[in-house]
Amino acid sequence: MGRFMRLRSLNTTLVAGISALLLVACEREAATDSLPAPPRPVRTITVEKREQLTPLTFSGRIEAEDEASLAFRISGRLQSSDIRLGDRVEAGQLLAQLEAQDQLSAQRQAQAALAAAQGQLTKARNHFERQQTLLAQGWTTRANFEAATQAQQTAQSNVEMAEAQLSSAHDQVSFTELRADAPGKITEKGPVAGEVVQAGQTIARIARQDGRDAVFDVPAQFVRAAPANLQVSVSLTDDPAVTAKGRIRQIAAQADPITRTFEVKVGLTDPPAAMRLGATVNGRVETGSGPVIDIPATALTRINRQPAVWIVDPSTNVVSARNVDILRFDQADVIISQGLDAGEIIVTAGVQALHSGQKVRVLGAAP
Template sequence: MDHRRVAATPSRLALAAGFSMLLLAGCDGAPPPAAPEARPVRVVTVEQRPTGEVIALSGTVQAETQVNLAFRIDGRVVERAVNVGDRVVADQLIARLDRENEENGVRAARAAVVAAQSALVEARNNYGRQRDLLRSGFTTRVRYDEATRTLRTAESQADSMQAQLSNAQLRLGYTELRADAPGIITARGVEPGEVVQAGRMVVQIARQEGRDAVFDVPAQIKNLAPAEPRIEVSLTMEPAVVAQGRVREVAPQADAVTGTFQVRVGLIDPPPAMRLGSTVTGRLWVHGGPGIEVPATALTRGEREPAVWIVDAATQTVSLRPVEVVRFDPGRVLIGQGLTTGDIVVTAGVQALRPGQKVRLLGATP
């Protein structure tokens, strides 16, 4: 095959040059690239206002008054008439001791009283005779004085024996333990057949005078509480069952193990569902000083520190500002430093922003 080289003529070069100039002219007239669109964000204008928080603690319902019933004398328990959970009324029999010794004591005291009364009658008769004889001059003053002393001794002896009989009868009565007020048995300390000492707890009674919600409160929370706080108490398992309460008693000394203070909250007209031993939740509103709160969604991180995005109202751009977080919960964040009243804070879309970015406020006039 015959290969021939095509020579570049001047006319062809001129044509190529003109075509290149046309292309360059077309490039010079292209429109500039469009500016990036402003990102829509939700914002809030912050202001200082009084702050506070709700503190919730768990506790139990207890009787306002709990008493330990015990025998006043020693003895062997022959009967316990109640068990834990029983309701009792005033003067109801709780337990009984063996009565034999006390019954013997009563019989002996009665015999002593009879003997003392007989001696007293004889002394009175002798005194009367000596008095009449002294008036008639048929006895001496010495015998009269002796009859007087004998009468006084007999009277004292009769009083003493009567007092011993009363004590013996009281001891006999002490062999029966009875409730002094209506209530519920919450604990028992002895069983029939046991020999008990005076003062040992036989049963514990929760009186029906009132109900307390008892909480173990840390020291820092106790110090934050107002002077006369009002507590809202609800059943943990049934939050709809609610009662109001007032602090009735605060332990003066912390528990040696937990370091908490026991606080008793008197319940005002508690519902029947708040039974003894029920687990309850107490809520207390603790007021704080003035501060700035923002939604938790506004919080982000800049240079390993908490920060929020601030909108410049004039330029509609954002900048990252570090803040000090005082308190954080799932819904709100309390800011200590970094924000002032009137700052516009981005609350939604914070993860997609960059410093100096244009934004469009949702709901605002464009």
């Protein structure tokens, strides 16, 4: 009996000790839970508005700044055409020639008509001089003198008309030859010898100056938004390292009826030799779209199934969520259209571990 009582007293003591230990542990845990959580470290930026430049790229080609199509003024059969693409020509150089038998025949007829008219004029002038002498001596009548005067005037008019016809015949002969009107380079070749060509049909196209243009077909939106004298960066499509600068010098007044685009010519400044006529190039411009707010992509989170950011109250360092509207984005930056104002502070790192009302500590700031 005494042994049982001693064991019971020992158990009671052990239970009391364990209960005391548990009570102390619970009190410590409660005290720990009552302590405020330490501020979560985050990184932030201050929202700013800045001018956004939008890059635009177009594909085009290199053309001569001053290029002209050469053609015969008359129709005929092409006798010779001694031009090749890329040939350098000088002013007055013969490029092509038509068969000129008909024109040469007409020229000979005009020469003969002129000789006949000149002979009639000589005869009429001699008769006039005789009548003038006889009238002064009283051996002829005034009517005969006036008839001689009239005949001389008619003969003179016939000579002038024959001279004009001969000049026209000379022109027709010269029109059978096509010559370069200025030094340049052949960029296009038309019909070959033996073909019948029409007046005005392109025989050759010449780049008449060394200046070069980059020509692009652009949409109407670009034409409306492009400022005057816009600078364009041009590079070869097959070798982007070959570049040149230029400015828009001409915009087509009317859109292409098929593509509905406008042709824009960019005058290049000191283009490299590698930018040959006909080469394919890319043109790049940057146009301003007005002040915008852009933030790092890491600042973006999702709340209520909508894009959002965490706003930091600078007076308390407490964060709150705010939904925003996105204009556009890429891997690094997000352009915000609505929801943020300049001067506000947003969290850019640590956004996934935050909740509304949480206090934060900006990394790099004093604790």
